[in-house]
Amino acid sequence: MLWLCLHFPQLPLEIFSRAQADQAPWAVIQGKGARQTIFLYNNAAAALGIRPGMAPGAAHALSADLQIRPRDEPAEGQALEALAAWAGQFTSLVSLAPPQALLLEIAGSLRYFGGIDALLARVRRRAAHLGYLTELGAAPTPLSAWLLARARVTAPVMDREALPGVLCGLPLACLDLNDKLAHTLHGIGLRRVGDVLRLPRAGLARRLGPALLDYLDRLLGRLPDPREPYEPPPRFERRLALPAETADVEALLFPARRLLLELAGFLAARQAGTRRLHWTLVHPGRPPQDITLGLAVPNRDAHHLLNLLRERLTRTPLDHPAQEIALRVADMQPLQPRTLTLDGEQSAPAEDWPQLVERLRARLGDEAVQGLQCRADHRPERAWHPASPGEAGPALPHAYRPLWLLSRPVPLSLHDGAPWLDSRLYIEAGPERLESGWWDGGDIARDYFVARDAAHSRYWIFRERRDKRKWFLHGIFA
16 A cells, blocks of 8 residues: 655645735734734745744734734634545545545555656645645555655655655654653653664563554554545535635636635546536625526536636626635536547547537526527427527437428418429428327427428428418428
């Protein structure tokens, strides 16, 4: 097995700052009342002189632009679970390692992603696009991968035999030990992991208990260390609080893009796309504004979905400045994989027309662009109805039908017993008898024929079977 740990050292800060495009100074405080102090900050805040343990008032005195938020541990847990659902695109086994890490079993993913280096680069790049700083560690056991990530050892360890040599040089403080045990080890002069590994096992167990040996054995792979797989929710629901109220479209599109990238990973883990996205803009003290985007075919391309949202926001101004943006997707459908060309490259997607339809609907409104769908009715004028583009419906009838059906049948003249349309029409096929509609007041009784004229243009005509038995033109073949 090979485990990859994704450690998010700035997670308590990034759940607030990732909704903002520019590198503004941010800090997170913890504690209560007068004991509140700076807990975490970004590089922009560090450049202003912000330091750990500083009082919020002193930090604000250094910069009026500093954004300070109290630590929100429930929100951190929700963000970590969202990241676990997003990470399913890289492997089928993802496990939570709270409060700030994920563990992925990636042995079966290496060939698909082109090797360990290519996979690590992709994970790091895509996490950065979401707005998260990620420290990665890869090793044969989950505990050692977690330890390497926290110690910022970026070189992957592929073999279990190499683990002791890599871990020996790490500071003892990297181990996940309780304060009492860590203090005891430090008191007897141990400073690095290798110092502990070189001690006799019997003496360690006698003086410090079997728990330490169990921990070290799981670290080195001598004992199994099973991890509970994360089960993602059945639907995607995420929201981002904005750093300040805004009605600017571009300011809203930045956090929207990050939500869409999360959605793309969520859907990729299921090899699925969606045809409906529900956006919500939360306004302080006012009802939220809902925006629903419908797609012609299932899709998970974040760039395309962001363009659709841009078109809709441009056409539909905000009622009031937004304070929060949320995205919900419950409709998930299988996404057809793209075929490969002879040289191994993915073929060009055959989805240009659905994307055009989706952009037109986002710009002009859903009602302005409609599709057609078959209906189970023998009467030609009632055998179709408007529908959402791409919506599945009954299959086309097997009978031979023209693509151009006239809105109303046109009467034909009769000469020497034959129907005429500028010239004589010659019957080629038929009759096809249709009798239907007696139950809804649209009763018909007709014999349909395929006819041609002297120029070999072809038409769909019928003769009434009642009253005067007149002839009519109803459709034209291409």
